Amino acid sequence: MDRWQLAIVRDDIARAEIADLPERAPAEGEVEVAIDLVALTANNITYAALGEKTPFLGPDAGYWDFFSDRDEPGRLPVWGFATVTRSVADGIVEGERFYGYWPLASHAVLTAGNVRDSGFSEATPRRAALPAPYNQYTRLAALGDHRDSDHDWWPIYRPLFLTGWLIADQFADEGDFGAATVIVSGASSKTALGFAQAMKARGQGPRLVALASSRSAGFTADTGLYDQVVDYGAINTIAAEGKVAMVDFAGNPAATRAVHERFGDNLAVDMKVGITHWDAERGGAPLPGPRPIGFFAPGRMQKRSADWGAQGLRERSEAAWLDFMPTARRLTAIDRRVGAEAALAAYRDAVAGRVDPRAGLLIEP
Structure with a gap:
């Protein structure tokens, strides 16, 4: 399938299937991305378990709200990299690569707000009330602690x-x-x-x-x-x-x-x-x-940004990440899955607790 998305039953996360992703041309201010490389970890199962509602995100919000309306199946949030395939947003061009928060799917259309040298903020109205760190998309070139040799470990471990x-x-x-x-x-x-x-x-x-x-x-x-x-x-x-x-x-x-x-x-x-x-x-x-x-x-990031400034928080976290990379490499072997059916099988393994803790599950949609 060229365009697909994982569709999860909102109140029974063990039930999921691959669904068609209808093509939609981006409107003014939007970008379409092809999702290149994302990870599937126990953290994503927490997102699904808290998909309907969690006080972490607000009084009436859950992790499904990032990528689906309330009358749609749940779309699993994952972290990783994507490439812009079409852009109608000033300051973002086709071929640029971004790191951020995506649905487990082949493609996504985002609304690009506050476009700047480092990246942009997702400005879809549904996401406006959700915590800001999830809505930040960073240009690959602007990631101060990204190293090409560490690329595969970023989706698995960085967030x-x-x-x-x-x-x-x-x-x-x-x-x-x-x-x-x-x-x-x-x-x-x-x-x-x-x-x-x-x-x-x-x-x-x-x-x-x-x-x-x-x-x-x-x-x-x-x-x-x-x-x-x-x-x-x-x-x-x-x-x-x-x-x-x-x-x-x-x-x-x-x-x-x-x-x-x-x-x-x-x-x-x-x-x-x-x-x-x-x-x-x-x-x-x-x-x-x-x-x-x-x-x-x-919430902790917000506090430390106030204490240290955004640049201070960035410098400290980047230094800590680079110190952690030898540990990440030592502990985790890459398990790469390609395509829609492989992504569905990996999700089912993760929900069932069948993933080897020594493995880092990567999905190439």
Whole structure:
């Protein structure tokens, strides 16, 4: 298929199919892009799980709102690169390449606002109320920390590393919440690896305990980023002196309850980041210890932009990313899939939790 898009049932993300993407000539101020290279990670499953509605994006917004109207199937947001194929926007020409947030599809039409040397902002009215970092599209030549040799790792890790780095930055800013031990749930996820790397880069800091399934425990231990790896079923065996913090990249309610019951008031913070266990049952009795809080990367970026200035944030994050690249290469083998059917199969594998944690899934639409 020359033009296709992944269509997901909004309230049942395991149901998806490839659908035709009708061709539409861009109107004044719009650009059409051909999507070149995107990644599919556990983070994208969190987007799908929070597609209908999430307080992270606003009182009545979800991740489906980026690329589909409310009466349409969900369109999965992914990160990566695309090339302009048609442009009716001043300052953007055919053949230019951009990094940003795209639907999992062969093509997309975007409304280009605030066109500048570094890129443009997506100005479709539906997206105006959504967080600004998701609406920024950067010219490839303007990415200060992009290296041709690292190109394949950008879609896989760049947005996820930034989130992990920002979480580690908040821990440093908050004195690690007084915790001597940080429990990391979903420790094999790409975002968790970025967090662990950033925590270790600080030097002396809290002890990092990874929670991992039997399937991912070997890989998690081999990363060398954690001080201890514990199976989800052995949370009661974790020994920790003083306060404990939890960073939850998995959204596994059973693990959350086990940690809260094990540590109670000694649990200083339970920070929620991802929901890879999207199909787990939720609810039940109130949790002992602190009420879980959410982490939202755009909010932290806004704070650090105010603290350091946009240029200061950019310089710090770019330096941290370049420091992380040897780790990304060491931990992740590229698994490249080409075409619509391969993209659908990769999505189904990701939803079902069948992706090898050592693999970085790339899609060439």
